[in-house]
Amino acid sequence: MLKLFRFLKPFTFSVAGVLVLLFFQSLAELYLPTLMADIVNTGIVKGDIPFIWRIGTLMLLVAGVSGICSVWAGFLSAKISVGFGRDVRGKIFSRAESFSLHEFGQIGTASLITRTTNDIMQIQNVLIMIMRMMISAPMMCIGGIIMAVSKDAELSLILVVVLPLLAGMIFVVAKKGVPLFKAMQVKLDRLNRVLLEGLTGIRVIRAFNRIDYEKKRFHEANRDLTATAIKVNRIMAALMPLMMLIMNFTSIAIVWFGGIRVSHGEMQIGDMMAFLQYAMQIMFSLVMLSMMFVMIPRASASATRINEVLEITPEIKDAEQVKLADRKRGFVEFKDVTFSYPGAEEPVIEDISFRASPGEVTAIIGGTGSGKSTLLNLIPRFYDVEKGAVLVDGVDVREMPQKALRAKIGFVPQIALLFSGTIEENIRFGKEDASEAEVRKAAEIAQATEFISGMKDGLDTQIAQGGTNISGGQKQRLSIARALVRRPEIYVFDDSFSALDFKTDARLRAALRKETADATVLIVAQRVTTVMDADRIVVLDEGKIAGMGSHKELLNTCAVYREIVSSQLSEEELA
Incomplete structure (x- = not known):
């Protein structure tokens, strides 16, 4: 004491x-x-x-x-x-x-x-x-x-x-x-x-x-x-x-x-x-x-x-000599990345290497437990890699100030989490000084305007702790709006469309394509329809890259991807 x-x-x-x-x-x-x-x-x-x-x-x-x-x-x-x-x-x-x-x-x-x-x-x-x-x-x-x-x-x-x-x-x-x-x-x-x-x-x-x-x-x-x-x-x-x-x-x-x-x-x-x-x-x-x-x-x-x-010394802390990113904006690169959770016998992901550039959509798909979400969590440094390096704008994320790194990222988590307060306050959580026009635009792109306008108090509607008084799809759209309002260089969507119906999903992706045209977009998804239009698809299988390329390329070269596609799409849709 x-x-x-x-x-x-x-x-x-x-x-x-x-x-x-x-x-x-x-x-x-x-x-x-x-x-x-x-x-x-x-x-x-x-x-x-x-x-x-x-x-x-x-x-x-x-x-x-x-x-x-x-x-x-x-x-x-x-x-x-x-x-x-x-x-x-x-x-x-x-x-x-x-x-x-x-x-x-x-x-x-x-x-x-x-x-x-x-x-x-x-x-x-x-x-x-x-x-x-x-x-x-x-x-x-x-x-x-x-x-x-x-x-x-x-x-x-x-x-x-x-x-x-x-x-x-x-x-x-x-x-x-x-x-x-x-x-x-x-x-x-x-x-x-x-x-x-x-x-x-x-x-x-x-x-x-x-x-x-x-x-x-x-x-x-x-x-x-x-x-x-x-x-x-x-x-x-x-x-x-x-x-x-x-x-x-x-x-x-x-x-x-x-x-x-x-x-x-x-x-x-x-x-x-x-x-x-x-x-x-x-x-x-x-x-x-x-x-x-x-x-x-x-x-x-x-x-x-x-x-x-x-007395716990945080595992993740800023380096003694931090580096700031150069003029590159939004470049993400994984170099031979291997990561294991503490106490695990085997790595969750192993020897992962790929690049994601501004103006491109990089999608990550794979079976349950293949390491998709873990991969995305390494970008904002929620965990540190065991081997290899994650680079943002050419700098190892371990050498960047955490604040500067996360300021570049708009992160939408797998489980949409909202805070008690109004809808507007939750969207403004992404950018504290956002104007009302910016908040409304973010909500519109996230396809949230329709259900917000249907509520009695609109943007002033109170959200219960954890967002328990709205649906899962509504929570996901507000989480996406929260990321959009800050207009980051890198967008990270961790299976953020799973609760949306196909029609809303399609409208949202079309709106996102225009809004994020100059940004780097990384998407983890279970649905093939969500990722098939991506510029690059990374297929994970048991923590390793099983294939990488466009939708058409992977259909011809990657058995794991063909199996995922055939389980979700009919032959007519494939054709």
């Missing part, structure tokens, strides 16, 4: 202010029982009313200073902890945004959400406690012991018996509670994962009539977390009554033995009352420390999980 405290650097002066305020608060609180003892010993016993007024006024001033310091320290502590949480959340989000798809898979979306929310909240809460108690509690404890001994050393022997007993109890409770706190965070991850899958996959769950099964999964994860939480809270709940019991018996012992010493004239009654208050301050400071030390292990477990994210 100490590693995370480096994020407190911007709050150095505020932290110093809290420490100074708590120092003066502790001094004030330690001084009050002594003033009260003076009032009793001198003012009340001797009947000195002016003395009582004078010391009473001083007590009010000291209490006022203590209150002001406490409120101010509380305000600064809250401000620091919230600012700290904000900064760490920002760091986690920024680091997660730089992860490759492999690194995302390592941690998991549900776990990332838990780490960014619940784990940071645990550390924020502990940070407030540390700032409020780490200084005041030890100071009150040590100062209280010194002041109590100064009042009566013999009566302090009660504390010699009580304090080890109290400390031992705190240790036992913490030892049993810490492992359970760590287990709770893991079980919270599992609950979030089940909940996320249940909510995002609700259509599939209903379609396969698995609602009862999902309910069972959720209830199991929920009960598991609840059982652990109840167990740890029972342990923690036992701490306070036991400590209060010890404190009350300590008070009885102090009054009993203090009364005996007062009756023998060995101690003044005011000193006994002050001693009692110092004893309570000492034990309350131990209670505060115990609460802090119980919370720290849970926060420590959360800090470990946060550091795991922050």
Whole structure:
């Protein structure tokens, strides 16, 4: 957890202010029982009313200073902890945004959400406690012991018996509670994962009539977390009554033995009352420390999980000496590219070489699992090649700044993903400063105008998270419009026409041909009708190029392509 405290650097002066305020608060609180003892010993016993007024006024001033310091320290502590949480959340989000798809898979979306929310909240809460108690509690404890001994050393022997007993109890409770706190965070991850899958996959769950099964999964994860939480809270709940019991018996012992010493004239009654208050301050400071030390292990477990994210070195990062592309615009070349997913025994694609130039449409076709989408994911550097190189405008993509590389690309993913917001906001996601005319033109080319105009609010229609309130074909067309609006040098369509009917598909491709005449276009598709007009068709089979050429050339030279074509087109269509 100490590693995370480096994020407190911007709050150095505020932290110093809290420490100074708590120092003066502790001094004030330690001084009050002594003033009260003076009032009793001198003012009340001797009947000195002016003395009582004078010391009473001083007590009010000291209490006022203590209150002001406490409120101010509380305000600064809250401000620091919230600012700290904000900064760490920002760091986690920024680091997660730089992860490759492999690194995302390592941690998991549900776990990332838990780490960014619940784990940071645990550390924020502990940070407030540390700032409020780490200084005041030890100071009150040590100062209280010194002041109590100064009042009566013999009566302090009660504390010699009580304090080890109290400390031992705190240790036992913490030892049993810490492992359970760590287990709770893991079980919270599992609950979030089940909940996320249940909510995002609700259509599939209903379609396969698995609602009862999902309910069972959720209830199991929920009960598991609840059982652990109840167990740890029972342990923690036992701490306070036991400590209060010890404190009350300590008070009885102090009054009993203090009364005996007062009756023998060995101690003044005011000193006994002050001693009692110092004893309570000492034990309350131990209670505060115990609460802090119980919370720290849970926060420590959360800090470990946060550091795991922050300490991951992204596999994909800009080279130390980046290169910018020359005057070429939109040239893509694969040179002997081989790529394997982490942990895979064999490469997904192997020895892939081809070029795609501006003004050309390069289509990639092949069977399921042949590596088509993987090939496209290497262009924007979602993954890095294992061997060979992917060149954009003559420069290896690993040597280009990621921002500059991706600015050249309009990417339409295989699974159309939309964000919550309006249709216009989703299209403008491709180009933040796009005008309304540009947005409308992109929607028109993507064949989305028809269904947009049929909606009540048109471009201002709200899209639900993930685009669940529109059809698959509509999502694909909006994803295409999002890529079109930025007018990139390279268009990458990863099976982006699969949800469209043949008529819409044909109209869209005709419109795209005009719009992308000067750009490089790469298309992955399952339909032969989508790729047969391409300038170049790359046929993949088990991760290798089985053939390359135009539609007519491949019909004569590539058996794999002929097999794909014959499975989709009739003899009349082939002719």
